[in-house]
Amino acid sequence: MGGDLLTVEALAAGYGPVPVLRDVDLRVPTGTIAAVIGANGAGKTTLLRALSGMLRPTAGRILLDGRDLRGTPVEQLVRRGMAHVPEGRGVIGELTVAENLRLGALWRRDRGDAARALDEVYQLFEPLAARRRHLGHQLSGGERQMLALGRALVGRPRLLLLDEPSLGLAPRVVAQTMALLRRLRDDTGLTVLLVEQNVRSALAVADQGIVMSLGRVVLAAPAARLRDDADLRHAYLGF
Amino acid sequence: MDRFLFLTLDGLSRGAVYAAFALALVLIWRAGRIVNFAQGAMAVAAAYVAYSVTAATGSYWLGFAAALLAGLLLGAIVDVAVMRLVDHRSPLNPVIVALGLVLLIQAVLGMVYGNEYLPAQTPFSRTALTVGGTAVLSPYDLFVFATVGVVGAALVWVFTRTAIGLRMRAAAFAPEVSRLLGVNVGGMLTLGWALASGVGALAAMLVIPTGLGLHPHAMDLVFVSAFTAAVLGGLDSPPGAVVGGLGVGLLLSYVSGYAGGDLIPLAVLALLLTVLLLRPGGLFAPVTARRV
Numbered sequence: 001m002g003g004d005l006l007t008v009e010a011l012a013a014g015y016g017p018v019p020v021l022r023d024v025d026l027r028v029p030t031g032t033i034a035a036v037i038g039a040n041g042a043g044k045t046t047l048l049r050a051l052s053g054m055l056r057p058t059a060g061r062i063l064l065d066g067r068d069l070r071g072t073p074v075e076q077l078v079r080r081g082m083a084h085v086p087e088g089r090g091v092i093g094e095l096t097v098a099e100n101l102r103l104g105a106l107w108r109r110d111r112g113d114a115a116r117a118l119d120e121v122y123q124l125f126e127p128l129a130a131r132r133r134h135l136g137h138q139l140s141g142g143e144r145q146m147l148a149l150g151r152a153l154v155g156r157p158r159l160l161l162l163d164e165p166s167l168g169l170a171p172r173v174v175a176q177t178m179a180l181l182r183r184l185r186d187d188t189g190l191t192v193l194l195v196e197q198n199v200r201s202a203l204a205v206a207d208q209g210i211v212m213s214l215g216r217v218v219l220a221a222p223a224a225r226l227r228d229d230a231d232l233r234h235a236y237l238g239f
Numbered sequence: 240m241d242r243f244l245f246l247t248l249d250g251l252s253r254g255a256v257y258a259a260f261a262l263a264l265v266l267i268w269r270a271g272r273i274v275n276f277a278q279g280a281m282a283v284a285a286a287y288v289a290y291s292v293t294a295a296t297g298s299y300w301l302g303f304a305a306a307l308l309a310g311l312l313l314g315a316i317v318d319v320a321v322m323r324l325v326d327h328r329s330p331l332n333p334v335i336v337a338l339g340l341v342l343l344i345q346a347v348l349g350m351v352y353g354n355e356y357l358p359a360q361t362p363f364s365r366t367a368l369t370v371g372g373t374a375v376l377s378p379y380d381l382f383v384f385a386t387v388g389v390v391g392a393a394l395v396w397v398f399t400r401t402a403i404g405l406r407m408r409a410a411a412f413a414p415e416v417s418r419l420l421g422v423n424v425g426g427m428l429t430l431g432w433a434l435a436s437g438v439g440a441l442a443a444m445l446v447i448p449t450g451l452g453l454h455p456h457a458m459d460l461v462f463v464s465a466f467t468a469a470v471l472g473g474l475d476s477p478p479g480a481v482v483g484g485l486g487v488g489l490l491l492s493y494v495s496g497y498a499g500g501d502l503i504p505l506a507v508l509a510l511l512l513t514v515l516l517l518r519p520g521g522l523f524a525p526v527t528a529r530r531v
Contacts, residue, residue, distance in 0.1 A: 052419060054415065054418075054419070074418040074419065075418045075419075075421050075422060075423050075424070076421075077419075078419065078420060078421040079421060083419075084419045086415070086416065086419065090413065090415075090416035090419070092409055092412050092413045092416060092417075093412075094408070094412045095405075095408065095409065095412065099405055099408075099409075102402075102405060103405060103406075103409050103417070103420050103422070104420055106402050106405065106406060106420070106421065106422070107420070107421030107422075151420070155420075155421075
């Protein structure tokens with residue numbers, strides 16, 4: 001505990017000549033959940049892609065545990081403790097559930113702990129254990145969510161980046177996911193940065209709310225304040 | 240009836256080689272969505288390496304091993320030094336580059352070794368054994384079956400049972416997600432090219448001695464046949480490549496046995512055209528709704 005696991009300073013990124021993110025600053029303290037919220041096109045997904053190296057920033061710095069990530073290849077980030085569950089969740093439909101999960105731990109040197117992590121994930125998500133041999137594209141939306149999360153967790157990440165975990169899921173499944181994130185934060189000290197359009201469920205679970213608009217961070221505040229302060233909510237979230 | 244049996248066995252032996260060569264095409268197609276039109280020329284280059292090594296050492300087997308090694312290396316080099324640099328946004332670009340590679344490799348081979356047929360030896364006799372008065376398979380045919388069988392089984396094992404195989408499949412299906420999970424996607428693609436080119440070299444080593452001999456164009460017709468086999472089976476399907484290869488081998492054997500060997504090129508092209516017209520996705524392609 002203590003200190004910021006993720007620090008972003010003056011980050012700029014975009015696609016080709018079109019800038020999407022401008023001058024983004026944010027901090028996520030170790031063992032907390034931060035929710036990035038904002039309208040469609042605010043740059044939330046672009047932010048996650050820049051953080052996990054899928055998109056090369058044009059300016060600024062990204063520090064993970066104080067170490068600059070510049071020049072670190074995408075495939076190395078997972079070894080630094082970062083797991084990115086992409087938009088649409090990235091379950092590989094042509095591989096089985098078991099193969100998807102194995103893939104999440106292949107990079108790990110500690111095979112014993114990798115096997116333990118795999119067992120834990122099967123206990124955490126029982127439907128996955130029953131469907132080990134099913135192909136990814138045979139799963140329901142909720143099961144895919146479990147698989148994507150489980151695949152990230154077998155790598156025992158310190159920082160979990162989640163893109164729209166509530167997208168297309170039943171409210172009950174969303175609530176379960178959010179409760180799980182809270183439990184992982186409390187039990188294992190996991191740090192989470194999640195991007196959400198579903199502001200209410202995101203703020204219900206988060207410690208910090210980061211509001212983005214047109215590629216900038218316009219407000220970073222304790223989630224409780226964003227939940228409870230009606231004026232602030234009106235001004236920044238429009239409800 | 241004896242003749243039919245002989246042609247069938249001969250066709251299967253020939254088909255086993257087409258199957259291996261088609262498998263190599265499928266490997267690269269699955270890894271990078273490229274039909275490697277240079278595969279025939281690359282395989283011939285590996286066979287020339289075998290020729291040189293065998294000429295220098297007097298050992299067929301050293302030459303055989305050298306060909307496989309040269310195949311693996313050449314595949315990796317073609318990926319890293321050529322295909323990696325090609326803009327893949329238009330599917331036509333890698334095709335044109337591969338065709339250019341064919342011209343380059345065949346020209347270099349012609350300059351170094353000459354455009355004459357060189358003798359290619361076999362490690363076992365090609366005289367068919369007779370069982371109860373009927374000519375069946377030669378020891379060399381058995382060698383071809385065994386080699387293709389072992390290589391096919393080894394590939395299945397690597398892709399389905401090993402960590403590196405899982406990485407290669409993941410990298411092919413979902414490169415971006417795989418990178419997020421720590422997979423070196425570029426390395427897996429290079430490995431795929433190396434493996435495919437190694438299998439191609441093996442097929443060349445097996446098939447060239449059964450034809451006129453070693454020549455820069457020795458694999459041209461084999462390539463067309465194997466490509467037809469791969470399309471017949473479905474470019475995405477390794478089992479399809481094997482079935483397609485055996486099917487094409489049988490067909491060509493019957494055509495040459497009953498109608499004359501001159502008709503083989505015509506028969507291959509007629510089959511390719513028929514498959515492309517009737518079932519362009521191949522026999523083993525999953526039935527998918529048309530994307531509109």
